[in-house]
Amino acid sequence: MPSLVAHIYFIKRETMLPYLALGAGGMRVRDVYAAISEESASAHWQFQFAPEIGMFLLHGRIPVWISNRLVFGIPSSDDDGELMLVLTLGITVPN
DSSP states (O other), X not given: OOSEEEEEEOOOOXXXXXXXXXXXXXXXXXXXXXXXXXXXXXXEEEEEEEEEEEEEEOOSSSXXXXXXXXXXXXXXXXXXXXXXXXXXXXXXXXX
């Protein structure tokens, strides 16, 4: 996951708080290859960046969090790039 993340929050409406975010850092990728006669695994690190869009829905006492993040591992001469889409739905526990 990203090592450094920056959020930009937009104007808070009565029932929602939308935001954009950008994360950057390192990601560890583990490749597993399985065949009938053998199995092998390797792990490597890649630089990644992860743009995200989301919002907090402020209905009632417990806010709901919805976001969509695209994690992109930068390809290098040794490894192919990685691509992962993360959809998040959660609740925020108030103090």
